[in-house]
Amino acid sequence: MAQKRWLILLVFMWLFTFSCGRELKVKHQHHPHVYNHTLATILVEYASAVYMSDLTELFTWTCSRCDGLTKGFEIIELIVDVQHCLQAFVGVAKDLDAVVIAFRGTQEHSIQNWIEDLFWKQLDLNYPGMSDAMVHHGFYSAYHNTTIRPGILNAVERAKDIYGDLKIVVTGHSMGGAMAAFCGLDLTVNLGAQDVQVMTFGQPRIGNAAFASYYIQLVPNTIRVTNEHDIVPHLPPYYSYFPQKTYHHFPREVWLYNVGLGSLVYKVEKICDSSGEDPTCSRSVTGNSVSDHLFYFGVKLGCDAWRSCGIVMDPRVAEYGKTDLQGNFVLSRIPATPILKLKTESDAADKRM
Ligand SMILES: *[C@@H]1O[C@H](CO)[C@@H](O)[C@H](O)[C@H]1NC(C)=O
Numbered sequence: 001m002a003q004k005r006w007l008i009l010l011v012f013m014w015l016f017t018f019s020c021g022r023e024l025k026v027k028h029q030h031h032p033h034v035y036n037h038t039l040a041t042i043l044v045e046y047a048s049a050v051y052m053s054d055l056t057e058l059f060t061w062t063c064s065r066c067d068g069l070t071k072g073f074e075i076i077e078l079i080v081d082v083q084h085c086l087q088a089f090v091g092v093a094k095d096l097d098a099v100v101i102a103f104r105g106t107q108e109h110s111i112q113n114w115i116e117d118l119f120w121k122q123l124d125l126n127y128p129g130m131s132d133a134m135v136h137h138g139f140y141s142a143y144h145n146t147t148i149r150p151g152i153l154n155a156v157e158r159a160k161d162i163y164g165d166l167k168i169v170v171t172g173h174s175m176g177g178a179m180a181a182f183c184g185l186d187l188t189v190n191l192g193a194q195d196v197q198v199m200t201f202g203q204p205r206i207g208n209a210a211f212a213s214y215y216i217q218l219v220p221n222t223i224r225v226t227n228e229h230d231i232v233p234h235l236p237p238y239y240s241y242f243p244q245k246t247y248h249h250f251p252r253e254v255w256l257y258n259v260g261l262g263s264l265v266y267k268v269e270k271i272c273d274s275s276g277e278d279p280t281c282s283r284s285v286t287g288n289s290v291s292d293h294l295f296y297f298g299v300k301l302g303c304d305a306w307r308s309c310g311i312v313m314d315p316r317v318a319e320y321g322k323t324d325l326q327g328n329f330v331l332s333r334i335p336a337t338p339i340l341k342l343k344t345e346s347d348a349a350d351k352r353m
């Protein structure tokens, strides 16, 4: 009897050591663009905040989700495309030494309907300038053919004028993740930006294998976080028996999941292979959960109320805005206290005292 127990214990210890060994191996891999957990927990908060519909609170970074790890963020531009129900912001995170760009996901009446539609999205656009690269026209134009892109590019230029060459970090959840990827690629290819980093959460597939391979060569510093059984990363579907016609994710996926039972549950963040379609990551489970889509790292991603694209704004903030004929608008400002100025002013103050 005792022998049997020892055997069981040994097996457990072996399993434990084995799994630890694997973890360590993953972590010690010297990959130039390795996944950074801390950064992920910060960026998920930006991806969450961009869903807020009170533009005054968002613009002044005082919203209920504008706290915690994103405290002190300065918005440079808040872009609302009312016509297409899109929202994004650009600002400066001094603690990250970066310009952060975040895109909101869809704000349809029902997330279920939006997800159902994802099954039928076609690869219906040749990505300009990349032979054989096909993408979904709808995702592409949400970024490229709305007021979002000019707003972003303008803000990135202004940030550069004020702060010099900061690195650029682009994030977004769900369809906002799709837009973040197109934006990262655009900034790299068309603006010649160096050192663009993209991290998306629960992003759908956006293009075919040829697109994925161009994408990852151009924006190698990309992480695509997926969560448990989140349905959206499984869509539009991947057909392994139809390689020329199928959607194909770009790498590098990091899959969040739990192992264990009852009170012994461990959270695992698995860094997946470089194929983009690692069969041992989120593809190893069925994508059947909407709730796994709406919470990443315990942070809510989505609106407080799924409703029409209503916006709430204080008239005092509206003064910063510009509206076009379609009602789309941009709120922008020069950040009141650029880093350099702030430093010299306080230095001067110190000297005076
Ligand atoms: C991960 O990101 C955080 C926040 O940007 C940073 O402080 C930290 O140095 C990074 N860690 C590594 C190992 O790069």
Ligand SMILES: *[C@@H]1O[C@H](CO)[C@@H](O)[C@H](O)[C@H]1NC(C)=O
Residues within 6 Å of the ligand: 141, 145
């Ligand atoms: C861009 O959008 C306009 C209307 O919003 C449409 O007429 C045009 O065909 C679109 N162009 C592309 C390339 O999608």
